[in-house]
Every structure is written in C-alpha cells, then in structure tokens.
Amino acid sequence: MILPEQMIIGPLTVNTLWLFIGSGVLFYFFIIWYEARKDGFDADRMFDLTFITVIISAVFLNVINSWYQRLEVLSYDSPFLKMDRFYFAMGLSLMANIGVFVILAKKWKWSIYRVLDDFALGLNFLLLFVSAGMLIIFGDYRQIVVIFLLLLLYSRLLRFRGYRFPSGVVFSAFVYFISLLTLIFRPSGYLLFFFLLVTIGTLNLYFRRKRSMSKNLLPLDFLNLIKDKLTLKDKQLKKQQELLKNEDAYLQEGRTEGNSEIIDEAILEDSQKEITDAKMSAVKTMRIQVRRAMAFLRLGKYGICEVCGKPIDKARLEFYPEATRCIDCAEK
Ligand SMILES: [Zn+2]
Secondary structure (H helix, E strand, O other): OOOOOEEEEOOEEEEHHHHHHHHHHHHHHHHHHHHHHHOOOOHHHHHHHHHHHHHHHHHHHHHHHHHHHHOHHHHOOOOOOOOOHHHHHHHHHHHHHHHHHHHHHHHHOOOHHHHHHHHHHHHHHHHHHHHHHHHHHHOOOHHHHHHHHHHHHHHHOHHHEOOOEOOOHHHHHHHHHHHHHHHHHOOOOHHHHHHHHHHHHHHHHHHHHHHHHHHOOOOHHHHHHHHHHHHHHHHHHHHHHHHHHHHHHHHHHHHHHOOOOOHHHHHHHHHHHHHHHHHHHHHHHHHHHHHHHHHHHHHOOOOEOOOOOOEOOHHHHHHOOOOOOOHHHHOO
16 A cells, blocks of 8 residues: 555654554644633643543553453354454443543533533544544555545534534534444444444433433523513614614715715714614624524523533523523633
C-alpha cells in the first residue's frame, strides 16, 4: 500500500498504525478541550478528564492483552462469548470511563449528558484517524464507508449537540452508530459488544428522559401565569414592530420626496434611520425569543434549559418569562 506497516524514524522502528492512532489521540484531546471551552466547561478539568480516559483505555488494553488467555470465559468457542481482545478491552474501558464521568460530573456539578456528548465528538475524530490509517496502510477499502459515515455523523448530528438536539441524544446516537458498525464488520464476539453498546446508549436516553420529566415540577397555575405574560409580551412587541415600521416608512417617504436638501438634515435623518433599524432588529429578536418560549410551553418543555437540560430558576422565569436557558448557559 501507500505506507509500509513499519516505518523507520531515526533509530526507531515504529508501527505505522500507531502513528495514526497517536495523531488521533492528540486530535481527540484538542477537539474535546476546544469544544468544552466553547460550551463553558472548566478547560483544565476537561483536560484532566480526557487524560483519565486515555490512561484507563491504555491500561485496559494492556491488561486484557496479557490476561486474555487466562480468562476462562473467553476460551469458550461461542460466537457470543468469544470476544476479540481489542473489543473486550474497549467494552470494559468504555464502562470504566463512564463510571469515572458519572462520579466526577456529580462532584463538579456538570451535566453528565453534555460531557458524554463532548466525548462522542472527540471519539468520532479519533476513529476517523484510525480508519484512515487502516485504509492507507492495509488497503482496507471498507474503511472508506466508515470514514464517510463518521463524517456524515459529524456534519448532521454531532456538531449540533446541545443546540438542535437536547444534550445526551448525540452520545446515544454515536454509540448506536458504533454498534451498527460492529454488526457490519462482525469481529469475533461482536454480539456481546453490540449488546453492550446498545444497552449503554439506551440507558443514557432513559436516564436523560427520566431526569427531564422529574425536574419539570412547575405548577400549572405558574405555567398559566407565564402563558399570559408571554402572550401579552408578544402583543406589545407586535405593536412596537408596527410603530417602527410606520416610522421607517415615513423616513423612506421623506427620502424619496427629497425634502432633505440641507446636508445637516440628511445626516440627522441617516442616523435616525440607523436607530430605527437597530430598534427593529432588537424587537424582532425579542419577539422570536418570546415565541420560542411559547413553543416550549406548548411542548411541555418550558422551564428546562435547552442547553444543559437543568431546570431554570423560577425567579429567573418570573422576571424573564421568555428564558429558554438557565442563567449559567445564558451567560456563556
Ligand atoms: Zn443551562
């Protein structure tokens, strides 16, 4: 193929695939750190967490590799239990990593679902590097399909995590996607790995949903009050929009009639027009937000932060009923 399996770099003989994996891990670090910072996580902690995942995975890969022969259960010759040691190690380290995430997210008061979403994004890129390596080194053309699907997953789903899709959804989708790939490629013991992934993805969705439902404890009379407030606000904004439109039309009309022959007057009108335009776009943005909150109300999602999924403070909703984000997420 294009690249040899072993490469000699100075005094070292390096397994070429490891070069790809190493670059993938670096990219994995970068993506998670970059995206986490964008999402408002403490970047140092996120870096530590990423480091822990790499250590855990490396330890599991190492231990399983040396203990594989001795694990009785794996020596049965059944397609269900006889697991490829790589998948076995990956499955175990995935569970160990999620355990660490759950503990630390609780300690740091982070949304576990958002953390998992971020890591799904990082893993997506790590897998891209590994796939590209397998394609280039071993000429494994099936990897073209994998690369295509990973890119598709990123562009259609992963990058909209927490925005177009509620937090947690992206991680589950990613896990389902990987389980589908195992079914297609069928390594030994794929069934166990497949079921493990499907279980993780489903549990994630289940707990996410359960939490959203249990946290929405806003009383009905409060919601009715909010509905009235929003309806009134929408009406007021609509009125303001109409007034501004009239003002604008008046300015435009003056312009076409050419009544501003004096330069000073023209400048004055120009700045007036700018102010009107700015006001119009501000009112428009406010009205969109009010309508969004009304849609959330209709869908029964009102009062839950659209970014992190945590309940929004009631005092905030009273003061600012069109809020669809909690104070922490809104400040970012
Ligand atoms: Zn939030």
